[in-house]
Amino acid sequence: MRLVTFDAGQGEMVGAVASDGSILDLAAAAAPADRPALATMQSLIEGGDVVLDRARDILARNRGDHRHAAADIIFCPPLPVPNSIRDFSNFELHCLQALDTSMRMRAASQPDPEAAYASFKASGAYDLPAIWYERPYYFKGNRMTCSGHESTIQWPRFSTTMDYELEFAAIIGKRGVDIRAEDAAEHIFGYTVYNDFSARDEQVRDQQFRMGPSKGKDFDTGNAMGPWIVTRDEIADATNLAMESRINGMVQGRGNSSGMQFSFEQCIAFVSRDETLYPGDVFGSGTAGNGCGFETGRYLEPGDVIELEVEGIGILRNRIGERRT
Incomplete structure (x- = not known):
C-alpha cells in the first residue's frame, strides 16, 4: 500500500x-x-x-x-516530522568518487594540478578507511526541516552551490532494542524516496573539522521525502532497486540499491545496540554512486526541477527556489 x-x-x-x-x-x-x-x-x-x-x-x-x-x-512530507533522521554513508562508489572530487579540487589550487593530484592519490590520505567496510556510518539530520513531493526547496542564503542526493529511506515501524539483523525486517514499516539536499560549499567548510555535516545539511526544506511511503510488503527486495536522478528531464546518474555496503537490516542491528529505536525513525540509505552533482559536476541552479526515482517506490520531484540575498 x-x-x-x-x-x-x-x-x-x-x-x-x-x-x-x-x-x-x-x-x-x-x-x-x-x-x-x-x-x-x-x-x-x-x-x-x-x-x-x-x-x-x-x-x-x-x-x-x-x-x-x-x-x-x-x-506533504509523508511523515511530516519524523521521530528522528539518521542518514548513512553506505555506497562505496559514491564515497570513492566524492573523495576523488575532493582530491581534484584541492589539487586545482596547486601550481601543477596533475602532479598534486597524483601525489594526493599516492599518499593514501583519500582512501576509504578499512573500518568503513566493517561498520555503517551515519549522521543525524534535522527532523524539523522536511519537505514533500512537488514542493519548492529553499536556497539557503549562506550557500552558492546547491546539490541533490539520490537516496531512499526506511521508516521504522516497531519499537525495539538490540535487534538482530535477521529480525530487523519486521521493524521496517515501509520505504520512501529521499533527497538529502546539500549546500555543498558550506559542507566543505563543515568537514574541515571532521565532525560531519552541519549547516551544509541543516536548512529549511532540506530533507525532501515522498511522494509516499510504500509499505514493506510491497517491496520484494530492497537490496536490488534501480535508482535514477534527473534534472529538467535529463538523466544525471543511475545506480542500484545493491551497491549498499550494509542493508537496512544490518544498519538497524548496528544502531539498536543498547539504543531503542522508535516508530517514525527514518534511516536514509546514503547517496547512490553517481547520485549527486559533487560526483557528476552538474550542480543545481535556481528553477531546476530535480527528480529522483527509485524502483517500486516512485518519483520524488522538487523545484529549486531562487537565490536569496
Missing part, C-alpha cells in the same frame, strides 16, 4: 493511493472509532499491523467517496 500525507484545503490528512491514482482520505472513510489512529502518519505507524490492516480494509471496501485527484492536493 502507498500511504501519503496530503492537504486538500483542510490541513494535513493521511491517505491511501487507490488503483486509479486518486487519494483516499482514510480517516474520513473510516468508522468513527478508527479515525484517531488514522489521523496522522505517526499514529498510523504506531498502531502497528492492526491499524495498517484496517487501512487496507478501508481502501479495499471504498467505492469512490472521500477521494481526491492527485492533481488537486498538496503532497
Whole structure:
C-alpha cells in the first residue's frame, strides 16, 4: 500500500493511493472509532499491523467517496516530522568518487594540478578507511526541516552551490532494542524516496573539522521525502532497486540499491545496540554512486526541477527556489 500525507484545503490528512491514482482520505472513510489512529502518519505507524490492516480494509471496501485527484492536493512530507533522521554513508562508489572530487579540487589550487593530484592519490590520505567496510556510518539530520513531493526547496542564503542526493529511506515501524539483523525486517514499516539536499560549499567548510555535516545539511526544506511511503510488503527486495536522478528531464546518474555496503537490516542491528529505536525513525540509505552533482559536476541552479526515482517506490520531484540575498 502507498500511504501519503496530503492537504486538500483542510490541513494535513493521511491517505491511501487507490488503483486509479486518486487519494483516499482514510480517516474520513473510516468508522468513527478508527479515525484517531488514522489521523496522522505517526499514529498510523504506531498502531502497528492492526491499524495498517484496517487501512487496507478501508481502501479495499471504498467505492469512490472521500477521494481526491492527485492533481488537486498538496503532497506533504509523508511523515511530516519524523521521530528522528539518521542518514548513512553506505555506497562505496559514491564515497570513492566524492573523495576523488575532493582530491581534484584541492589539487586545482596547486601550481601543477596533475602532479598534486597524483601525489594526493599516492599518499593514501583519500582512501576509504578499512573500518568503513566493517561498520555503517551515519549522521543525524534535522527532523524539523522536511519537505514533500512537488514542493519548492529553499536556497539557503549562506550557500552558492546547491546539490541533490539520490537516496531512499526506511521508516521504522516497531519499537525495539538490540535487534538482530535477521529480525530487523519486521521493524521496517515501509520505504520512501529521499533527497538529502546539500549546500555543498558550506559542507566543505563543515568537514574541515571532521565532525560531519552541519549547516551544509541543516536548512529549511532540506530533507525532501515522498511522494509516499510504500509499505514493506510491497517491496520484494530492497537490496536490488534501480535508482535514477534527473534534472529538467535529463538523466544525471543511475545506480542500484545493491551497491549498499550494509542493508537496512544490518544498519538497524548496528544502531539498536543498547539504543531503542522508535516508530517514525527514518534511516536514509546514503547517496547512490553517481547520485549527486559533487560526483557528476552538474550542480543545481535556481528553477531546476530535480527528480529522483527509485524502483517500486516512485518519483520524488522538487523545484529549486531562487537565490536569496
